[in-house]
Amino acid sequence: MKKKLKLSIALTTYNGSKYIIQLLDSLKKQTLAPDEVIIVDDNSTDSTVEIIKDYIKKYNLINWKVYKNSKNLGWQKNFTKAISKTTGDYIFLADQDDIWYKNKIKKFMECFLRTNAWMVVSDFNVIGNGRSRKTTSMPKINYEIEKDAKKIKFDENYALILRPGCVMAINSVLKRIYLDLWFEKTPHDALLWLIASITNNIYYIDSPSIDFRRTDGNASGSIAHDISFKRNAIIGEKKVNKWYLNSNLVNKKFIKIIRRNTRWNNLRYELLINHKLSSWVRLFKYKDCYKTNKQYLGDLYYYLVSKRNK
Template identity: 35%
Template sequence: MISVAMTTFNGEKYIEKQIESILNQSLSVDEIIICDDGSTDNTIELIKKYNVQIIQNKKNLGYKLNFKKAMEKCKGDYIFLCDQDDIWKKDKVKEMISIMEKNRNIHVLASSFEYIDENGTLIISKNKKGYSNNNLYNKEVRPDDIVQVKTDEFIYGNYFQGCALAIDKKTKDFFVHHFDERIPHDWIISLYGSLDGGMYFLNKPLFEYRIHSQNSIGVSTLNQDASTHVKRAYQFEERYQKARDALYILDILKINCRDYYLRNKVDYLKIESFMNNHIEYLRNKKLFKLFFQNKYAYYKKLKTIRGRIMDLVYCLK
């Protein structure tokens, strides 16, 4: 059985195209569960035209809890996460399910995507050297290849949007019982899927990811003008959040994946110490201490060379 977990909030502009792209898949899904987070436009009326299950929240939960709720209601052996404003390519379900059924060790599979704008026009994105997945994943993966993504990679960042993921029931059940609101739901799902080597990335674009001013989460920098981006870059909140999130991930592993954490405790305590120091150095603008953190591999995994230079410039401002 194949389920789709979708969340909506004031999505009347694009919701019909998204639902129709799911219903027109070459391999049909068995259920579409939609959790609406208090839409005040015509979203609900539009959804009612289709054979889907609608759950209307009595109060606004926010995107993380709303996705958790939608996933809890899914009965499928495989669950696809879905935004309200993208468009699935016709063979998305067929290709991802085929891979997961042939490789039962894959618990979470992410696909790549193409950007589109508000009008559905393709936005060309060129991968930088050493990157893939429209520069979201800091490893170079050849087109159509499938690669394993290891647990420790997720300490330093999240590389795949929720709408790119297909997960098995085992991972879904673990996620809903070990939910943590500090980190985006898709990041935790990928983390959990990776624990026994079960997180994989298929470098093939299987959906169109829409960029517009109302995106609740995702590739936020594509929605910013240059002055806004520069202004944010030199704020403490922007500079320290990667280290803060790394500490959250380590804590989630410690609490919810105890055996795995204990097997790696020595290394994780070193990373934790580095991250705590990094935050302190940024908060107090300790330029030279930040500079000497470059001798640690943790820093290079946490931030690009440009990001590390910007840390130093931040200290000087």
């Protein structure tokens, strides 16, 4: 007799009282219901937690659990905490402002069960403060058909995240590796993508599964924040590359690309963290590892800014 697969949702909240009911409604109305919903609140100062508790009580959602941190952990650590609390075979990631389409879990699970995917991602529609949808451009995904599903192709840009965490679902294997490799201030979706990508285990649904709410509060932060993000991304790539090359998962077809990416990352580390300008000149040889020429020039810009502020 086959074991019943357990499906989890990991949701984090912080001062999300304005839109949280819309998300909760969309989770509750899924055509394939989750077996558990884990909600971790990062010490909200508004009524978010009270709204969630009332919702759980109103609909007798005994498999929904909400936890409130005694102090603010920051969104990266908070999401990792939520993921760690899940017990499912498959984990769906949720953001507090979004609205899921009712067949999201069903469509993702159909893809998981047809393949050996560690991660499944989809497209999304964008909405603003209201419910009207906006046009948005998403990075193009190159894929190949495997087992009647779209498998994302491995290439030299494997570390570049092409879809956000709110349209990701992962299996428990990826979860365990992620929890072993995660480090402070690392965005959960970027690291999850990198691990799943380097192991060639991401599948793609080329239709929207949610309305992604984009508000003024979603804007990027300061230059200092951007530099910190770049540094953590470089460190994360170095860490994952090393883990993969020392694992029993290595695909010989990809080793050349990964080793070249490792050399590229080492030079970026020397430039942006050790502040060696000569490394930027040497990076010219690895320009193809950048998605665009603008990103290559961007590394020089961030070097100059961080050097000035050092």
